[in-house]
Amino acid sequence: xxxxxxxxxxxxxxxxxxxxxxxxxxxxxxxxxxxxxxxxxxxxxxxxxxxxxxxxxxxxxxxxxxxxxxxxxxxxxxxxxxxxxxxxxxxxxxxxxxxxxxxxxxxxxxxxxxxxxxxxxxxxxxxxxxxxxxxxxxxxxxxxxxxxxxxxxxxxxxxxxxxxxxxxxxxxxxxxxxxxxxxxxxxxxxxxxxxxxxxxxxxxxxxxxxxxxxxxxxxxxxxxxxxxxxxxxxxxxxxxxxxxxxxxxxxxxxxxxxxxxxxxxxxxxxxxxxxxxxxxxxxxxxxxxxxxxxxxxxxxxxxxxxxxxxxxxxxxxxxxxxxxxxxxxxxxxxxxxxxxxxxxxxxxxxxxxxxxxxxxxxxxxxxxxxxxxxxxxxxxxxxxxxxxxxxxxxxxxxxxxxxxxxxxxxxx
Numbered sequence: 001x002x003x004x005x006x007x008x009x010x011x012x013x014x015x016x017x018x019x020x021x022x023x024x025x026x027x028x029x030x031x032x033x034x035x036x037x038x039x040x041x042x043x044x045x046x047x048x049x050x051x052x053x054x055x056x057x058x059x060x061x062x063x064x065x066x067x068x069x070x071x072x073x074x075x076x077x078x079x080x081x082x083x084x085x086x087x088x089x090x091x092x093x094x095x096x097x098x099x100x101x102x103x104x105x106x107x108x109x110x111x112x113x114x115x116x117x118x119x120x121x122x123x124x125x126x127x128x129x130x131x132x133x134x135x136x137x138x139x140x141x142x143x144x145x146x147x148x149x150x151x152x153x154x155x156x157x158x159x160x161x162x163x164x165x166x167x168x169x170x171x172x173x174x175x176x177x178x179x180x181x182x183x184x185x186x187x188x189x190x191x192x193x194x195x196x197x198x199x200x201x202x203x204x205x206x207x208x209x210x211x212x213x214x215x216x217x218x219x220x221x222x223x224x225x226x227x228x229x230x231x232x233x234x235x236x237x238x239x240x241x242x243x244x245x246x247x248x249x250x251x252x253x254x255x256x257x258x259x260x261x262x263x264x265x266x267x268x269x270x271x272x273x274x275x276x277x278x279x280x281x282x283x284x285x286x287x288x289x290x291x292x293x294x295x296x297x298x299x300x301x302x303x304x305x306x307x308x309x310x311x312x313x314x315x316x317x318x319x320x321x322x323x324x325x326x327x328x329x330x331x332x333x334x335x336x337x338x339x340x341x342x343x344x345x346x347x348x349x350x351x352x353x354x355x356x357x358x359x360x361x362x363x364x365x366x367x368x369x370x371x372x373x374x375x376x377x378x379x380x381x382x383x384x385x386x387x388x389x390x391x392x393x394x395x396x397x398x399x400x401x402x403x404x405x406x407x408x409x410x411x412x
Contacts, residue, residue, distance in 0.1 A: 013330050017396050024323065024392035030316055033388040036304045037237075042370035043394045043401075048183075048211060048351050048384025049374055051237030051301075060300035064293060082292050087282060089299045092246055093236070094312060097209060097228070098219040103247055105285040106232070106295060110210060110244040111141050112260070113229040114177070116285060117246060119259040120150040121175040121204040121227055124252060129174035129203065130182035133158045133165060139183050142208055144178050152259065162189045169201035176203055180218065181211035184376050186341040188216070188349045192223040199224060210234060214305075215350035215387070216314045220247055227252070235350070235386055238298035246285040253281055262287035304388060316387040317350040320395050324383065326354055327399030336406045340380065351384045360410060365405045371398045 025031055032256065038053040068076040068148055077083045090104030097104075106260060108116075136159035143159075155175075160168045164176055164302050169176070176198045179344045181188050193286045198205040208230040212218055214235025228247040232238035259279070263269050264286040265275040278284045325339060337354040356362055356379055363375045373383040383398065 007410060014400065017327055017330060018393070021323070021392040021396040022353075024319070028316065028391065030308070030387055031313060031391065032401070033304060033308070034391065037389045038395050042400050043370065043390075045373045045385065045390065045398060046381040047214075047237075047386030047390070048234050050240060051234055052389055053239070054237055054301045054304045055298060056237070056303065057300045061293070061297050064296045068296075069274075069293075074403070082290070082296075085292065085295050085299065086286055086290055088129060089295060089302070090245055090282060091324075092203045092299070093213070093232070096236070096305065097213050097230070098217060098223075098310075099247055100250070102115050103220075103250055103253075103282055104344050105282040106245045106248075106298070107243050107286055107290050109241075110208070110229055110231045111145055112287070113244050113246040113263055113285075114142055114145045114206075114208065116258050116260055116287075117206045117227040118146050118175055118177055119153060120248075121206050122149065122153045122155055122257050123257045124226070124255050125174035125202075125204050129172055130155050130170045131158050131170075131171060131174060132156070133160050133168055133176040133203075135159075135178045136161050137182055137184070138177070138179055139208070139210070142177060142179070147358075149259075155272075165194055168195040169197060169203065171202070173198075173201050173203040173286075175206060177206045177208070179208045179211070181182060183211055184340075184382075185353050186211075186349045186351035186381060186382075188212070188342070188347050191218065191225070193251050195223050195225055204248055211349055211351070214248075214313070215317055217310050220249070225249065236298070236337075237301045237304065237388075239294065239301065240296045242294050242301075243291055246282075248282055248285055253332060256259070256284045257283065258284055258287075260287045264290070266289055308388070313387045317385055318345050318348070319351050320349065320385045320387065320390060320392065321348060323392055324385070324395040324399055327396050328354070328402065330397050331403035332406060333355075333403075334408070336410070337381070337402075350387070351382060354381045354383070355379050356381050356406075361404055361408060362402075365408075366401060369401050369405070 038055045068080040086106045089106045091101045094104050132155045195205045204226045209230035213230045233242045256274045261276045289386045337356045340353045341350050357380050359375045361377045
């Protein structure tokens with residue numbers, strides 16, 4: 001093929017993919033959600049690390065600062081609903097993860113909630129079970145926290161790949177801590193099947209939803225999950241450092257024994273008695289005074305979900321990642337990148353991870369050209385697709401710019 005013919009073929013392919021992207025965006029039932037976010041002309045594919053700012057949030061936060069805090073001051077604990085915020089906001093998150101009201105409390109960080117969940121789960125499991133199975137590929141902090149919880153409770157840690165959990169379960173298994181979506185590869189693990197296997201072995205299932213909540217259906221109640229934790233600054237767009245949440249299934253709430261009993265989770269928090277008596281319900285997951293400014297920022301951000309079905313989000317997520325992978329295959333020279341994200345929809349979260357030898361400089365040049373993803377060292381380019389504000393034209397542009405950067409890198 002001559003150089004002219006190759007160029008013409010490339011141009012035709014690009015034009016066809018651009019046209020398809022425009023048609024897909026025009027037919028997208030979630031397209032109008034993009035207008036709710038503060039975005040520029042770039043392509044933002046890092047919502048799986050930090051979600052974009054919903055445009056109405058600054059004004060709402062200004063009210064929290066100037067009126068609720070500045071004018072009402074201490075009265076806002078009652079008059080502005082500060083005291084009930086952890087459970088109220090938890091009930092707003094609940095439909096996004098398939099939970100009924102009264103089972104989620106918002107507060108603290110994901111790490112702190114992992115600690116609460118793992119220790120409480122070990123206590124629920126009871127005597128004679130001394131093993132905590134942990135996803136061997138887990139986000140590092142989950143592993144650190146689980147190891148600390150094991151030392152505290154006299155258990156031992158057993159690292160295991162999620163697919164190997166059923167074979168590793170036994171009469172000594174107390175708790176299994178797993179990630180719903182792998183943060184590196186974007187692999188979606190089998191929450192229903194693994195939870196059922198854990199229960200068949202008599203153990204307690206704890207799931208980390210950081211990379212799934214807000215991107216795909218979770219079904220906590222439907223699948224009988226015992227305990228779950230998640231952050232709110234990724235697909236839920238709560239802002240940097242926004243508070244995490246803890247799910248405690250209703251059937252476990254009476255037995256939930258938190259390793260961090262604080263005055264906020266006391267049955268009579270203002271009684272100031274020396275003895276601790278836990279509150280009823282999900283409030284047992286509270287510890288100290290809530291971070292009200294961050295919490296109410298999150299509450300405002302959740303407005304973008306009003307009227308949105310998680311199934312519609314999932315459908316668009318899969319269509320976006322399919323289309324992005326198709327564009328990468330069409331634009332990027334063979335062998336320059338390899339997808340480590342599963343092709344099967346049942347095994348894919350809402351991100352695409354591409355292995356690339358020179359991932360760090362490539363991502364740096366992508367960001368310079370307005371395509372923002374991130375990387376996981378040493379060699380993974382990671383692109384997160386947030387269906388509420390990422391479109392098909394974004395996916396096509398990102399793949400095209402990636403191909404340009406890789407071509408320049410090869411010619412350097």
